[in-house]
Amino acid sequence: MTPPVIKFTKMCAGGNDFIVIDNLTAGEAETIEVDEDLIRRMCSRHASVGADGVIVIAASGAAHARMVYHNRDGGRAALCGNGVRCVARLLALKRVAPSDGMVIETDVGLLAAAVSQDQPWFRLPLGAPDMARMTLHVEGTLDQVSRSFEATRVAAGVPHLVVASRDAHGMPDFARVAAALRRHPDLGPEGANVDFITPRDRHMLDIRCYERGVEAETLTSGSGCIAAALAADAGGLAESPVSCRSRAGFVNTVTLERRGETVDAVLSGDARVIYTGVLHAEGLTGFEP
Numbered sequence: 001m002t003p004p005v006i007k008f009t010k011m012c013a014g015g016n017d018f019i020v021i022d023n024l025t026a027g028e029a030e031t032i033e034v035d036e037d038l039i040r041r042m043c044s045r046h047a048s049v050g051a052d053g054v055i056v057i058a059a060s061g062a063a064h065a066r067m068v069y070h071n072r073d074g075g076r077a078a079l080c081g082n083g084v085r086c087v088a089r090l091l092a093l094k095r096v097a098p099s100d101g102m103v104i105e106t107d108v109g110l111l112a113a114a115v116s117q118d119q120p121w122f123r124l125p126l127g128a129p130d131m132a133r134m135t136l137h138v139e140g141t142l143d144q145v146s147r148s149f150e151a152t153r154v155a156a157g158v159p160h161l162v163v164a165s166r167d168a169h170g171m172p173d174f175a176r177v178a179a180a181l182r183r184h185p186d187l188g189p190e191g192a193n194v195d196f197i198t199p200r201d202r203h204m205l206d207i208r209c210y211e212r213g214v215e216a217e218t219l220t221s222g223s224g225c226i227a228a229a230l231a232a233d234a235g236g237l238a239e240s241p242v243s244c245r246s247r248a249g250f251v252n253t254v255t256l257e258r259r260g261e262t263v264d265a266v267l268s269g270d271a272r273v274i275y276t277g278v279l280h281a282e283g284l285t286g287f288e289p
Helices: 036-042 081-093 174-182 222-234
Strands: 005-013 016-022 053-058 065-071 102-106 109-116 119-127 131-138 147-156 158-164 193-201 204-211 216-218 242-245 251-259 262-268 272-280
Touching (some): 119 147, 131 174, 131 222, 147 222, 158 174, 193 222, 222 242, 222 251
Parallel strands (some): 016 053, 158 193, 204 242
Antiparallel strands (some): 005 016, 005 272, 053 065, 119 262, 193 204
16 A cells, blocks of 8 residues: 655756655655556656656665666666666765765666765676667658668667767657657567767767657666767767767766776766655546556
8 A cells, every 4th residue: 555655855867857765764664665556656747746767775685775767657677877876876875885886786787886076877787788780760751751760779778779860959850750769660579768869079979868668758868878878989979988968968978998898888977866755645646647
């Protein structure tokens, strides 16, 4: 049964906003069990708190904490890069883990993280990067022409499709094209997150993201920035470190650390506490999420 109130922290990293539920330090009576319906309701903008997703922090037998991430639609995602940084920042603020080095357990494994001058970072081991060049066709509508896109599929904890564009931030038909690519049959039944990028110099990309589970454009994506940096580096469009700038001006920086054929990606950037709050039951009822 959902308790009459839910204590949470609203956080934002790189433009993604999250509802963070801390079951690690909460007392037994304040521990929250989430399900898909509860997540969809909490993430409903205007009617409730509103967010791109929900992060649950719990105890771990192998790390300082365990992070479980759910997209806004209630589905669980193996990784949320910006979410990891929020967890690192909150653990450091609450002194649950040392800011100069912590380990966070996720569905993709144990991730090393730290917070330096309020800027969290974490390292994602990628092994030999899983990338493939693809050509994908999108059918037009009555007022839109059909188009083909040269893209790179990248596994960055979760699947991404990276597409180079002349002006990612200025694309008038981004929502239509990105939605069609996100569920393109060539990407398999689960599809992929979609990231359009425009190189600005050797170390800066403009990025625009469309995320699974949100099924809409978000201000950015942490794993999307990692995928974009990998694709741009492989394609000769940029070189590490690669900063990815969102339309809102948020910047995430990806540093690629190579050891032979294997690569680690270090994602750094802001992670801020917006507010702490108490969500009442009336913020969860009376509407369809």
